[in-house]
Amino acid sequence: MIELEQRFAHLVTALGQRKLEEVELYAKEGRSHRVEIGPSSRPGGLVEVRSEEAGWAVRASGRRGSLFATGTGLPDPSGPWPESRGEPTQLPVARGAATEADTSDREAPLMVESEAIDRLGRFEPALRKELADARLIRAVLDDGKSRARLLSSRGMDCTQRSRAAALYLEAVAGDARRAVQLAAPTAIDFNIEGQARQFATFLTIAREGARGVSEPGEMVFAPTAVARLLQGLLPLLVGGDGWRIARHLRGRKGHIASHRLTVVDDGALAGGVFRTATDGEGVPTREVVLIEQGEYRQPLLSWREASPAHGESSGCMLRPSWREPPQPGPTHLYVRPDVDVSPAALISSVATGYYWLDALDGGRFDPAGDRFELPVCGFRLRRGEASEPVAAARIAGSIGKLLRGVTGVARDLSFFPRGYMLGAPTLLIEGLELTGDADQTPPD
């Protein structure tokens, strides 16, 4: 790392001679181990990949413009550098050292091949135990860790360590198909057998469930389905445009949502997969309340967008890779759970309605136009119990009505990867309407 500091000093000198006074160097090293298996009926379909990456990114800016350059290894101060153009890029000023939370859990060795094969291999037998004709199409386990250092001419000097594992599962039964992507701090955190049971439920619903239901009723949304709703609301929750959208969505009492609904983003969330003390520009991360008990507090804003009129900033400039410039976005965006309410209590409170387990695709959300539609699957509920599977239904209506219709929030907060983490507990929502059939959009 001494070499990196010396290189950064040379960079500042070299780029300074080109009238680029603001300079930032981001250097990242990482290792990952990926194991993929196919169906047991196709023996030999094993793929094992071990990657070691080392890359850098330089941002530099002066009065006449800015540049962003990246490459493998370490940067050569003598270049070649692209011409600086466009608008100058202002870099944040270091304001004290942000201490990284305990990172000891990120130092554990990556999963070895035999362990990964063993874990993935447990999925198909467990699935077949529940659903005899089901079969695995593809299972992929990715385990990786990285270390990044950020230095800037504005005094920024921080180190970020990260550790994350991803699991992809895809299975079929008859004409029904399901695929999920999950993320966890390490590969041993995935509950493979639990996933197999969930797959069996979804595949059974897809095969045997009713289509085109439209009878009214209260709706319970499982965390997976709530996460899809939350994803559709991102324009309201992230970036300066959020204020304008919130104005359209406000109800008569000035609240945007039910008093039961609180939405938070927290880059430093304890136990979070992507938790980090500083963001991709070295600005400290923190918890930001975006909707508090139904009241719109502010959108998620970077330090460049924040002002007394628009809201406080947080470290929310994401740098998922060294290859792209930092962009504003959420890290762990979630609906705050109610620890006193169990999901079962919400389900059993429904006389006539539905329990939506998942969305069939991302749906369509137009927060500015106050309308959405989401194809979903789950169960019909009668007197608090699942009475019939529903393979496809389409919910459509007003986003304002959706947010104000939340009448119950449970304690079962779960997170789902979308490039960032989206967290949701089970919700009970009233006043939504079904418009009839909905077919699943196959993946690209």
Added chain:
Amino acid sequence: MSFAALETLPIARSLAQIADHGDDLAEVYLERVEEVGSADDRWAPGLTVRREQGFSVRLVRDGKTWLAARDGFDGDSFGAALRQVARALPTARYAVPRLEIAPDNQPISAPEVLEFDSLLRRAVSQHHVAFPMRVETRRHRREVQVVGTKLVPDREEELYYSCRVGLPWGRYGSVLTELSATTAGHLATGLVAAFRGSKAPLVEPGVHPVVLGPAAAAVFLHEAVAHALETDTLALEGPPEAAIGVQLGSEELNVLDDPAGAPSGVKRATDDEGTPVIRRWLLLSGKVRQPIADLAAAASSDRLIPGAGRRANRYLPPVSRSSHLELVAGPHEIQDLLTRADGGLYLPEATRGSLDPHTGEFRMRFPYGRRIHREKVGELVGPLVLNGRVAALLEAVCGVGSEPEIGGGWCAKGGQRLPVWATTPALALAGVEVEW
């Protein structure tokens, strides 16, 4: 960018040490990538440049694949990667070759990328409309060298461009072989139609005859023919070679994958596994002639021909993918096709297509369409979706146009993002399910 000075013989010798079983496939894949981009985004700097280089070592044995990837080029990393994929400890220490390749120190210059934004905005304004756009243009250069235990093919180079336009009603992307006033004009025409289509009335859901314009036909064939005939898709239901001889679609369909016939800048003599490419007949009179196969798939059957292995990057093993689809032109002028689809829809371009490889369920999204009224292209309709089963859609083809056009797009199947090309005329389908 050049691998010209690479000493390939010592690399091949090192590989031979790990390929110690008769049918082993071992290779080194080296790549250099340069991306120069410009975006009018408030977060983006004036010009962005990515220059990276690295390699991977791959061993395939009995259908299993081991791959080790590294950034940069050096002998020590190569030795470490070799040890990671080796299945047994060597009796003697691996001979590690020098892997010294001069860094790419060429000056960075991309005036065509910088100018395209204003060319595009000017072309849009010539339609007398204005709407907010976020334009991101990139130049992509890639150099690939594959070294096997027995063969060392010539290095391959690719140069192409991409343009992504963010609009208030969605994203609009294009992959291009050149940036010019002409390409800006074509792109602007599509953007303006999509803008007007976003405000146009929606089509009534139901079964309609349709004419797919050349660009939309390319997306259709990429999803419905190319993806359907890739060996990894076919293997989901049984041996891939079992598809040979199956009548997949209308007898009017004659479809090829011909990487050597791709536009200048992206044409290839060998694939990303170093295998010579072939002019591969996928469908002849609607019947499957040859699936799209890479080396690993072809090793499982002597009826499969390799030459279609592609990689998005060094970190992933190759997959069977098409490069440049060609639909053999038919006898019909566009007016004939409109006559066949009278009362239906003309769909010039698609934003995306998707195929569920398990069920054969197919879906294509269009930013806008036009009604065909009295055998003429008429008023705009809003965004719409075409649904159906691949087999039924390919059977519904009732006319192939006579004037092919060249186009490009991105394919993201299985998480590998690859540029794909097509030379296709328009295509008429007798009756397909359309919804908004």
